[in-house]
Every structure is written in C-alpha cells, then in structure tokens.
Amino acid sequence: MFNDRLYCADWTMLNDPMEGQFVYSHRSTDEVDRSAHLDDIRTEKKKVRICSLxxxxxxxxxxxxxxxxxxxxxxxxxxxxxxxxxxxxxYGGVFTNVNFQDINVPRETARHIFASKYIDWSYEKEFRILHGEHFFELPNPVRRIIVGHRMNPSLFEALRIICERKDIEIYRTGIGDEGIDADSVPALGELW
Structure with missing residues (x-):
C-alpha cells in the first residue's frame, strides 16, 4: 500500500495443498519426450510467484x-x-488437466496450471498476478481500503492517519440483513 506494489509469494507457500498439481495426457510413446516436457513445466513453475486477489x-x-x-x-x-x-x-476439478498436444509451450502450461483451482475455492472469485519477481508494481496507486469492523481501535486510528496523508479513501465494513457493506469513514478534520 505504501509503495504501490504487491507482494508475490512462492506458489509452494499458498494455502491450497493442491496448488500447482496437474494431470496430463500424452499419446506419444516417446518416454524421453514426455519426461523432458514435464521437466520443462516444472522448471517454469519454479519461476512463478503469485499474488492472489x-x-x-x-x-x-x-x-x-x-x-x-x-x-x-x-x-x-x-x-x-x-x-x-x-x-x-x-474453477473445476482437483487437478488441472494438461494436454501436451494442445499446450506445447512450458511457460504457458505453467500459467494455465496456476490459473486453475478446485471448485470449492470459487467463493474467492479470485484473480491472480502471475509474476517472476517478489513485488508487482501497481499500474495505479491504491485509492481505497476497507477495514474490518473488528479492527483494533488504535490500529484503525493509525491506519486512518496514514490513509489521509496518502490520499487513500478509508471505508469500514458493516454487516446487516443484506450482507456486508462498506461505509466511508470521515476524515480526521471532519470529526471536530
């Protein structure tokens, strides 16, 4: 938030135990070709870092x-x-399906694998940044944050001061019969 960048984690550190797993189909009887292709995919997967949104x-x-x-x-x-x-x-099955005849570029195959998750995760409505570096520079500055209504009051006040200085709107969650909403929090000067 402060540097207008997002951290991208090593994919092996994500919470889904099936992350990066895949099954493949390959009609060729050439064991060397299949093994080399799998090694290329594994190499490309090691280069990918992920930020989940x-x-x-x-x-x-x-x-x-x-x-x-x-x-x-x-x-x-x-x-x-x-x-x-x-x-x-x-979102689909537990494992990402990879068909070597359809996806021949290892880098694109790795991206395909990391763009697929088991259907049980669909509530996340996820987008991902697939990146090769630890940090992804945001193309636009952060303009709004939404804090949970249970946030520690001292932390909330500190965050509000920082957001005001960085010209970031701050909202706070509320829960009602219609679900979760976010109401704008007045600036510090507006309280007095």
Missing part, C-alpha cells in the same frame, strides 16, 4: 479466512483487465 470485498468467508475475522483490511487495487500478469481463475 479477489474481485469482491463482501464475502463473509473471505473476511473470516483472510482478514482475521473482520479485524484486517481489504486493499482495493486497479489493474487493467488486459494486463499480461493478471489472470482470472478457472
């Missing part, structure tokens, strides 16, 4: 699982849909 802020499960039970924060970022590092997740 969601297209929504109003999921109870996301706040419970990833924002410490509404004590954390959601950071709204603006990344163009056509950015080469951004992929929309596809």
């Amino acid at each position: 969601s297209s929504t802020y109003d999921s109870h499960l996301l706040w419970a699982h990833y924002a410490d039970g509404f004590s954390g924060v959601a950071i709204e970022v603006d990344i163009p849909d056509n950015h080469p590092s951004l992929v929309k997740m596809e």
Whole structure:
C-alpha cells in the first residue's frame, strides 16, 4: 500500500495443498519426450510467484479466512483487465488437466496450471498476478481500503492517519440483513 506494489509469494507457500498439481495426457510413446516436457513445466513453475486477489470485498468467508475475522483490511487495487500478469481463475476439478498436444509451450502450461483451482475455492472469485519477481508494481496507486469492523481501535486510528496523508479513501465494513457493506469513514478534520 505504501509503495504501490504487491507482494508475490512462492506458489509452494499458498494455502491450497493442491496448488500447482496437474494431470496430463500424452499419446506419444516417446518416454524421453514426455519426461523432458514435464521437466520443462516444472522448471517454469519454479519461476512463478503469485499474488492472489479477489474481485469482491463482501464475502463473509473471505473476511473470516483472510482478514482475521473482520479485524484486517481489504486493499482495493486497479489493474487493467488486459494486463499480461493478471489472470482470472478457472474453477473445476482437483487437478488441472494438461494436454501436451494442445499446450506445447512450458511457460504457458505453467500459467494455465496456476490459473486453475478446485471448485470449492470459487467463493474467492479470485484473480491472480502471475509474476517472476517478489513485488508487482501497481499500474495505479491504491485509492481505497476497507477495514474490518473488528479492527483494533488504535490500529484503525493509525491506519486512518496514514490513509489521509496518502490520499487513500478509508471505508469500514458493516454487516446487516443484506450482507456486508462498506461505509466511508470521515476524515480526521471532519470529526471536530
């Protein structure tokens, strides 16, 4: 948030135990060809770092699982849909299906594998940044954050001061019969 960049983790550190796993079909009887292709895919997978994002802020499960039970924060970022590092997740079976006859470029095969997850994760409405570096520079500065309504008051006040100085809008979650909403928090000067 402060440096307008996002951290991209090593994919082996993500919480899905099936992350990066795949099954393949290959008609060739050439064992050397198949083995070399699998090695190339494994090599490309090692180069990928991931930042997981969601297209929504109003999921109870996301706040419970990833924002410490509404004590954390959601950071709204603006990344163009056509950015080469951004992929929309596809949800399906436990393993990503790879057909060597359809996907012959190991780098693209690795990207395909990391753009697929088991259907049980679909509530995340996930987009991913697939990147080769530790940090992804945001094309646009952060303009809004949404804090959980259970955030520690001291932390909330500190965050509000920082956001005001960086010209970032700050909102706070609320839960009602219609679900989760986010209300704008007044600037510090507006309180007096």
